[in-house]
Amino acid sequence: QQKVQQSPESLTVSEGAMASLNCTFSDRSxxxxxxxxxxxxxxxxxxxxxxxxxxxxxxxxxxxxNRASLHVFLHIREPQPSDSALYLCAVRNYxxxxxxxxxxxxxxxxx
Amino acid sequence: EAAVTQSPRNKVTVTGGNVTLSCRQTNxxxxxxxxxxxxxxxxxxxxYSYGAGNLQIGDVPDGYKATRTTQExxxxxxxxxxxxxxxLYFCASSDAWGALEQYFGPGTRLTVL
Numbered sequence: 001q002q003k004v005q006q007s008p009e010s011l012t013v014s015e016g017a018m019a020s021l022n023c024t025f026s027d028r029s030x031x032x033x034x035x036x037x038x039x040x041x042x043x044x045x046x047x048x049x050x051x052x053x054x055x056x057x058x059x060x061x062x063x064x065x066n067r068a069s070l071h072v073f074l075h076i077r078e079p080q081p082s083d084s085a086l087y088l089c090a091v092r093n094y095x096x097x098x099x100x101x102x103x104x105x106x107x108x109x110x111x
Numbered sequence: 112e113a114a115v116t117q118s119p120r121n122k123v124t125v126t127g128g129n130v131t132l133s134c135r136q137t138n139x140x141x142x143x144x145x146x147x148x149x150x151x152x153x154x155x156x157x158x159y160s161y162g163a164g165n166l167q168i169g170d171v172p173d174g175y176k177a178t179r180t181t182q183e184x185x186x187x188x189x190x191x192x193x194x195x196x197x198x199l200y201f202c203a204s205s206d207a208w209g210a211l212e213q214y215f216g217p218g219t220r221l222t223v224l
Contacts, residue, residue: 043218
């Protein structure tokens, strides 16, 4: 069974400073990796989806996949207080088809 | 834009109570899913369905039943609710199994006292 772990559990950065979140997965046959944002009490908003090793940028969000090391990172450039939220990593195993979610990183942006 | 709605948005019940959570999608998707979200666990799949009358077991099905009455409507049933089922429940839909685009509803917060 695929395991998806996120670190750190919580992170506080100052407004405008780069925020970096980490997600590790266990199954190298995973074929898609995505990051979601969830504001308190709200639903899930997909930020970026990546298939191949390397980087994928969507606005101020960049996903970086390194399949060999079983890591996918999310970098948030110049975050604002409105980016304070829970960030979830989800990994799809092509054969199983379903999404497996990490437990989330709670990001706080200090003004 | 796919639309997934859930009701109620908040629900409080007592241990042993009977609860039904409702989900409706209006995008003619074949697949619908029920997840629960708990601190420290992310989202975990309870049940899913690929069409009216169909039900498949997810990863954490114990204590839950589900029923897909139409292509649009998927219900999650807790017949003897327990405090361990206090959680945030999300419904989602997609056009195919394994589809990258799963459209999530706004969530239902359930508290079992």
